Amino acid sequence: MDLFPNLSLGFATAFSLSNLLYCFVGVFVGTLIGALPGLGAVTAISMLLPFTFGFEPLGALILLSGIFYGAMYGGSTASILLNLPGTPANAIVALDGYALAQQGRAAMPLFMSAVASFVGGCIALVLVGVAAPAIVSIALEFGPAEYFSMMLLGLVAASAVATTSFLRSIGMVLVGLLLGLVGMDIVSGMMRFTFGIPIMAEGISFIVVAMALFGLTEVMSNLEPHGRPSITQPKTGWRDMMPTRDEAKRSVWTSLRGTALGSALGALPGAGPTISSFMAYTVEQRVSRHPERFGKGAVEGVVGPEAANNAAAQTGFIPTLSLGIPGDAVGALLLGTLIIHGIQPGPMVMSRHPELFWGLIASMWIGNVMLLWINIPFIGLWVKILSIPYRLLYPAIVVFLCIGVWSVANSTFQLYLLAGLGVAGYVLSKLDCPASPLLLGLILGPMMEENLRRALLMSRGDFGTFVESPISGGILAACLLLVVLTVMAEFRRGRRMQSSRLERNGT
Structure with a gap:
């Protein structure tokens, strides 16, 4: 497939009036959500997903993906001004951004974060356009065994890179897989785990689970008594935004390194913007001649973390769109959007729906330009929005959650399910159990089961089919290696914690 004719098709599709409107609304809402601490892109996408049921598939994807990478832009605002990350991927930015704000230079890091985000996002989109067709050509060789192994690798990778313990993450994956078993058996047609409730025959909607675990749980967590620091209104003139010549010179290579790192990690299932952001900060600290500045x-x-997390946000669409393997919770939601609109995710999306794939890529180019214009001239506006009390925000969020859940099946049972899962999600968050692996397990579980059973039917029950194929066997070997390395890392971390505890007790 030729890149330039495909991009021409994509831009012709993306420049329609409705798609431009969806793009602008998505990036604007994403920036607003990212700037407000405690919400995040997953919460916003979970709330707005049911409202896209009547949209065209491309319009829905443009709107929801715009919220995602828009939140990456806006998330740095609260990190720099309040020392409260708008999204997890922006947490590391607070270390130096807030320090600059304390020095009376808040406008400069806000400006530089927007520029670095633009550079990282645009370069990463070039890589998406070049790499995705090559990945699809390889993915066309996949059969049921290869797809099952690839999905298993995605779940293991998502668990391995989680910020909590590997065992907790694996446990949440298993819970998600179990929830995916509820409903009608795909082969026999028998009901399973429905407990005699007819509406459960359709299974547990991932929309309800996402809204409960990422929306209602966040509201409950943010209602806990913790003080919100006051914000000083910084100067936001153009001169205040400009870095010094030395800072601008250092930022060029920093943004390129962050873009390269974020692009590579974002394309891996389970990595994502958060890991990319933290690794970019570590790299910059190591290569700097003056690490004491950090x-x-x-x-x-x-600059480094902002370029990395936005590059990762863009290249994260590679496994989601070309392989049908979501890299994180947002990828899982976008994958579910395709399924809801009757499009089977996987490598055939690019050949059967080229206007959808390339239209989305082109819309992200347009969205990055829009974000640059939204973020830089309106820095003062985002500063003022941060002063809105949370007590005025959470009632509206809860109302939108309830409306969205009701629209799934027009059933009060879904509202009870939302409440129950929200409480469960709050308890799990207090136990330091991540919700993203659970959602990935719920999305991938039915597809994994389908490919597992199809592979066994084709091989007449021989499990050796999963290792006889070079591709499937290689992927399973990578899964095993990843598990071994993660367990060893957990063991070494436990040993270090135990030794440090003994040293403290000894002193």
Whole structure:
């Protein structure tokens, strides 16, 4: 497939009036959501997903993906001004961004974060356009065994890179897989785990689960008594935004390194913007001639992570769209959007629906330009929005959650399910159990089961089919290696914690 004719098709599709409107609304809402601490892109997408049922598939994807990468832009605002990350991927930016704000230079890191985000996003989109067709050509060789192994690798990778323990993450994956078993058996047609409730025959909607675990749980967590720091209104003139010549010079290579790192990690299932952001900060600290600046107001500590997390947000669409393997919770929601609109995710999306794939890629180019214009001239507006009390926000969020859940099946049972899962999600968050692996397990579970059973039917029950194929066997070997390395890392971390505890007790 030729890149330029496909991009021409994509831009012709993306420049329609309705798609431009969806793109603008998505990036604007994403920036707003990212700037408000405690919400995040997953919460916003979970709330708005039911309202896209009547949209065209491309319009729905443009709107929801715009919210995602828009939140990456806006998330740095609260990190820099309040020392409260708008999204997890922007947490590391608070170290140097907030230090610069304390020095009276808040406008400069806000400006540089927007520029770095634009650079990272645009370069990553070039890589998406070049790499995705090559990945699809390989994916066309996949059969049921290969798809099952690839999905298993995605779940293991998502668990391995989680910020909590590997065992907790694997446990949440298993819970998600079990929830995916509820409903009608895909082969026999028998009901299973429905407990005599007729509406459960359709299974547990991932929309309800996402709204409960990422929406209602966040509301409950943010209602806990913790003080919100006051914000000082910084100067937001153009001169205040400009970095010094030395800072601008250092930022060029920093943004390119962050883009390269974020692009590579974002394309891997389970990595994503958060991991990319933290690794970019570590890399910049290692390569810097003056590492003592970091944490005290180094511009590299803002530019590198921002370029990396936005690049990862863009290249994260590669496994989601070309392989049908979501890299994170947002990828799972977008994958579910395709399924809801009757499009089977996987490598055939690019050949059967080229206007959808390339239209989305083109819309992300347009969205990045829109975000640059939204973020830089309106920095003062985002600063003022941060002063809205949360007590005025959460009632509206809960109302939108309830409306969205009701629209799934027009049933009060879904509202009870939302409440129950919300309480369960709050308890799990207090136990430090991540919700993203559960959602990935719920989305991938039915597809994994289908491919597992299809592979066994084709091989007449021989499990050796999963290792006889070179591709499937290689993927399973990578899964096993990843598990071994993660367990060893957990063991070493436990040993270090135990030894440090003994040293403290000894002193």
